[in-house]
Amino acid sequence: xxxxxxxxxxxxxxxxxxxxxxxxxxxxxxxxxxxxxxxxxxxxxxxxxxxxxxxxxxxxxxxxxxxxxxxxxxxxxxxxxxxxxxxxxxxxxxxxxxxxxxxxxxxxxxxxxxxxxxxxxxxxxxxxxxxxxxxxxxxxxxxxxxxxxxxxxxxxxxxxxxxxxx
Amino acid sequence: xxxxxxxxxxxxxxxxxxxxxxxxxxxxxxxxxxxxxxxxxxxxxxxxxxxxxxxxxxxxxxxxxxxxxxxxxxxxxxxxxxxxxxxxxxxxxxxxxxxxxxxxxxxxxxxxxxxxxxxxxxxxxxxxxxxxxxxxxxxxxxxxxxxxxxxxxxxxxxxxxxxxxxxxxxxxxxxxxxxxxxxxxxxxxxxxxxxxxxxxxxxxxxxxxxxxxxxxxxxxxxxxxxxxxxxxxxxxxxxxxxxxxxxxxxxxxxxxxxxxxxxxxxxxxxxxxxxxxxxxxxxxxxxx
Ligand code: FES
Ligand code: FES
Numbered sequence: 001x002x003x004x005x006x007x008x009x010x011x012x013x014x015x016x017x018x019x020x021x022x023x024x025x026x027x028x029x030x031x032x033x034x035x036x037x038x039x040x041x042x043x044x045x046x047x048x049x050x051x052x053x054x055x056x057x058x059x060x061x062x063x064x065x066x067x068x069x070x071x072x073x074x075x076x077x078x079x080x081x082x083x084x085x086x087x088x089x090x091x092x093x094x095x096x097x098x099x100x101x102x103x104x105x106x107x108x109x110x111x112x113x114x115x116x117x118x119x120x121x122x123x124x125x126x127x128x129x130x131x132x133x134x135x136x137x138x139x140x141x142x143x144x145x146x147x148x149x150x151x152x153x154x155x156x157x158x159x160x161x162x163x164x165x166x
Numbered sequence: 167x168x169x170x171x172x173x174x175x176x177x178x179x180x181x182x183x184x185x186x187x188x189x190x191x192x193x194x195x196x197x198x199x200x201x202x203x204x205x206x207x208x209x210x211x212x213x214x215x216x217x218x219x220x221x222x223x224x225x226x227x228x229x230x231x232x233x234x235x236x237x238x239x240x241x242x243x244x245x246x247x248x249x250x251x252x253x254x255x256x257x258x259x260x261x262x263x264x265x266x267x268x269x270x271x272x273x274x275x276x277x278x279x280x281x282x283x284x285x286x287x288x289x290x291x292x293x294x295x296x297x298x299x300x301x302x303x304x305x306x307x308x309x310x311x312x313x314x315x316x317x318x319x320x321x322x323x324x325x326x327x328x329x330x331x332x333x334x335x336x337x338x339x340x341x342x343x344x345x346x347x348x349x350x351x352x353x354x355x356x357x358x359x360x361x362x363x364x365x366x367x368x369x370x371x372x373x374x375x376x377x378x379x380x381x382x383x384x385x386x387x388x389x390x391x392x393x394x395x396x397x398x399x400x401x402x403x404x405x406x407x408x409x410x411x412x413x414x415x416x417x418x419x420x421x422x423x424x425x426x427x428x429x430x431x432x433x434x435x436x437x438x439x440x441x442x443x444x445x446x447x448x449x450x451x452x453x454x
Contacts, residue, residue: 004174021174021217022207044168045205046357048271057245057274063204064275067174068197105434133356134269157294 006070010035011079019066025059026050028066029076038079038105041136048135051108052076058115060134077107080114089152090114099148101139109135113149122153169207176219180226180334183218184307188330190216196332198241198280201272226279231256236334237303238432240279244268247278256340259347259367260371263294266351266363273378282315283324283333285388288359292319294349295336295382297365302334310334319388345369346452348444351383352436354427360384360425362436364416368399370452375399380412380445385420385437392416395441404449412445413438 003018009031019028029052031033041049043062050062053075080088090110093099100106109132116123116131123131128149129142137145147163154161177183189196194216197203207211220226226241229250236256238247244264247253254261268276281291282302289351295315303315304327317327323446327333333379351363363383369376378399380392395416402408422433 017252020171022171022209024168027168043208045201048269051271058271059275060271063201063272065174065200065204067176068200068221070176085204116270131270134271135193 004067004070006067008069008071009073009081011075017066021065021067023066025052025054025061025064025066025069025074026152028039028069029061029074035076035078039105039107041108045104046136047108048112049108051111051135053111053115056115056118058112058134075111075114077110080110088114089155090117090149092155093148093151094145097144097147097151099140099145105135105137106141109145110139113152117149117153117156121157122159123149125150139146167208169204170210170213172207172214174217174219175216176210176222177280178222178224180223180305180332183220184305184330186216186218186331187332188307189304190218191329196261197274198277198283199243200294201268201276202280202284202286215384221232228335229253231340234340235337236340238278238338240277240283240333240335242278244273244276244278244281245270248273252319257338258297259294259298259349259365260338263290263343263349263365263441266290266349266353269357270356272357278336279333282318282336283325283327283351285319285321285325286359287322287387288350288384290349290360290363290383293363293383293391294365295338295381296389296391297367297379297381298338298341300336302333303337304328304331305328305334306331312337315389316391322387341367342369344453346448346450348447348451350440350444350447352440359427362420362422362433362440364440364444366441368445368448368452370449373403375402376405378412380416380441382416382420382437382441385422385433387421390419392419392441399445404445409442409445413441416441 039049041047045063078164195214197217197219226239228239247264281289290361300315346368349365352361360383365381368378378396381392400413417438420434422430425432
């Protein structure tokens, strides 16, 4: 089978590579690009741990071939921090609100929340919960993840953080 | 899980895509969003030797109001359906249905054409298309033909698509202004296929039902258009006795499998319950 030549932009950097068509985007990122932030949780499209941002979509990179990403701009957790190296609002939110325990789901959660906040700058708790419905967390029970996203939204919008009603 | 090897093709026109599919024959599969096909390939339940990716064909993303129809290109994603003000204004049940398909990530990639053409009885759009009286434009090397969604599904994963043909456009007659609608889906969790689901579109005039169309999801090998149930409702005030009769008629045409979503009897009853709920919502939403 012939390999395919792909050009992608990953975290702002242009990358060219030869991939087998059957190479999944998650394997391309983790094994060829050494970007191990996106995780493989289930390998079946259910858990969202492999979520990355691709051309303004949140996608499950375990269900996408790298060749499908040809020409796309991809953001992974490695590209989320501010340019000066400080934590982004979402990263800070997850830290401040204890939005993670084991951290396995966190890269996917943050990338999904990133796109959610791009599309809806001030989501309600309900919108956040529906927005992260494709991301499973086995540790937190989601309460602090919701708070972390609210914290980030407030920080980005310059409004005071309001805790979710429980 | 790693899929078997295959060659990847990315045509930029419908003509080249169908020519490729015809030439490569049974060893080739078209690729839309991939969220049905790629899981099958990863478990090697499907091992096509060629994938013909339709993503680069601009012409398949059309979204237009043409006369008394809306035309939706097959590669329009569920996410685009949800965010289309055109569709939400004219055929709001599309958005309501798309929102209960899979999860946000999958809706960015999953396409309306893939959902309709795959022939999986678990897909939600097919029964809705039957309810709306939609038709599919199928394109092969010889040109286009039009097949009603009500005639398209022949069995599980068996459709009217001929070898080398792809579904390119969906045409939906715009329901009358003020129509009532509802899509109700029972599922075990986010991302699941329906245990049973029902799509309802009705019109009312002075408290009387003047038209009714009902589609049922995942309670047979194919989506079901419950024509008799719809007929029973027309001319009534949607009183309890009439609704009961319509629900019984709808349940009578179901033939679900007993599986991890429940025994067949249960799923038939749930189809009836979903129909009741969708109908009630449609009644409340219908103006006049
Ligand atoms: S690893 Fe991709 S969804 Fe779980
Ligand atoms: S923090 Fe452990 S899975 Fe979410």
